[in-house]
Amino acid sequence: MKFNTQLIHGGNSEDPTTGAVSTPIYRSSTFHQHVLGGEPKWEYSRTGNPTRASLEKLIAELEHGTAGFAFASGSAAIHATFSLFSQGDHFVVGSDVYGGTFRLINKVLKRFGLEFTVVDMQDLKAVENAIQDNTVAIYFETPTNPLLQIADIKEIAAIAKKHGVKTIVDNTFATPYNQQPLTLGADIIVHSATKYLGGHSDVVAGLAVTNDNEIAEQLAFLQNSIGSTLGPDDSWLLQRGMKTLGARMRVHQENATAVIDFLQKDEHIGKIYYPGLKNFPGHDVAAKQMRNFGAMISFELKDGLDAKKFVESLQLIDLAESLGGIESLIEVPAVMTHGSIPREIRLQNGIKDELIRLSVGIEDSEDIIADLQQALEKLD
Numbered sequence: 593m594k595f596n597t598q599l600i601h602g603g604n605s606e607d608p609t610t611g612a613v614s615t616p617i618y619r620s621s622t623f624h625q626h627v628l629g630g631e632p633k634w635e636y637s638r639t640g641n642p643t644r645a646s647l648e649k650l651i652a653e654l655e656h657g658t659a660g661f662a663f664a665s666g667s668a669a670i671h672a673t674f675s676l677f678s679q680g681d682h683f684v685v686g687s688d689v690y691g692g693t694f695r696l697i698n699k700v701l702k703r704f705g706l707e708f709t710v711v712d713m714q715d716l717k718a719v720e721n722a723i724q725d726n727t728v729a730i731y732f733e734t735p736t737n738p739l740l741q742i743a744d745i746k747e748i749a750a751i752a753k754k755h756g757v758k759t760i761v762d763n764t765f766a767t768p769y770n771q772q773p774l775t776l777g778a779d780i781i782v783h784s785a786t787k788y789l790g791g792h793s794d795v796v797a798g799l800a801v802t803n804d805n806e807i808a809e810q811l812a813f814l815q816n817s818i819g820s821t822l823g824p825d826d827s828w829l830l831q832r833g834m835k836t837l838g839a840r841m842r843v844h845q846e847n848a849t850a851v852i853d854f855l856q857k858d859e860h861i862g863k864i865y866y867p868g869l870k871n872f873p874g875h876d877v878a879a880k881q882m883r884n885f886g887a888m889i890s891f892e893l894k895d896g897l898d899a900k901k902f903v904e905s906l907q908l909i910d911l912a913e914s915l916g917g918i919e920s921l922i923e924v925p926a927v928m929t930h931g932s933i934p935r936e937i938r939l940q941n942g943i944k945d946e947l948i949r950l951s952v953g954i955e956d957s958e959d960i961i962a963d964l965q966q967a968l969e970k971l972d
């Protein structure tokens with residue numbers, strides 16, 4: 593089955609008892625057991641739920657994994673993944689990650705004795721040099737949030753394998769439509785499914801996928817033990833959203849290309865961060881490992897122009913945290929999504945106070961551009 597067909601017909605796309613083509617929402621918290629002490633397929637909905645299982649099967653298929661796991665948020669999926677490891681274990685982690693992941697690492701996981709070395713994932717030598725005797729995994733995003741930096745998954749996974757450590761990729765920005773890290777050598781993928789996978793800004797969810805049976809067994813154990821599972825209603829809503837991922841991504845891409853073209857020509861715009869630009873540092877690697885470059889764009893205004901006034905002047909594009917929804921969203925990472933990173937570390941990692949991040953939606957591109965233009969003209 594090809595990708596778009598899989599989106600629609602993958603998972604348990606037909607209910608075994610009724611033939612319903614949309615997986616039913618099984619709201620039951622528990623399931624009747626016919627035999628005491630038997631091994632029922634379903635016993636309790638934290639342990640396993642048919643609606644959630646359909647979604648988990650679908651994401652495993654899309655990412656070429658053998659097992660998928662659905663969580664109450666992307667952060668919960670990331671937390672469960674790090675919970676595979678133990679006190680004293682060391683991780684090499686990308687320097688540009690979502691602010692909440694930085695917070696989880698620094699304010700939570702470190703308290704439990706996990707150790708981290710932060711590295712620019714674009715520098716393969718630095719990645720290898722950061723590996724220590726107690727390193728267990730390399731964790732990174734590509735493209736990153738919010739600088740759109742590109743890490744070479746195949747090369748990093750090869751370094752990891754050479755040293756006997758795991759590769760964990762946050763595939764939120766690319767989605768399996770644009771990039772499939774397990775096929776490039778990664779061991780675990782995590783997603784904030786709140787973003788492109790859900791696609792309609794109406795569900796908070798997280799997913800993890802692996803192709804390693806031992807990790808899968810442990811993740812199932814942790815998912816049940818920690819209990820931050822995705823409920824059946826949200827599982828259904830997410831799978832419903834995912835059916836149109838391919839169709840949405842094509843329009844997101846078309847619109848992003850038009851917006852990039854506009855931004856490049858506009859006199860108010862300074863630096864643009866977008867892997868589709870030929871002179872962007874990660875362009876060649878992105879072209880090699882991604883189907884297309886995606887619809888996340890970060891940019892700076894020319895020196896002296898007021899970023900606050902610009903984002904507050906937009907009328908169609910929402911000033912809001914999150915990304916990947918059908919509606920265009922804009923934000924200032926330093927104040928919003930990456931506000932939990934101390935300013936000096938943020939600046940050191942390249943996230944300027946004035947950086948603006950745009951998630952290009954699937955409205956008519958003329959309207960998105962007209963809105964950007966009118967807000968930019970207010971700066972004159």
Ligand SMILES: Cc1ncc(COP(=O)(O)O)c(C=O)c1O
Nearest residue numbers: 665666667690737764784786797
């Ligand atoms: C790249 C990335 N990973 C993980 C997360 C966490 O996901 P969630 O908000 O669903 O917990 C986010 C955003 O929140 C993100 O942008």
Ligand SMILES: N[C@@H](CCSC[C@H](N)C(=O)O)C(=O)O
Nearest residue numbers: 690692737913914915928929
């Ligand atoms: N205020 C939230 C931040 C949510 S950011 C959501 C998303 N990852 C994005 O990058 O837009 C928090 O502090 O967790």
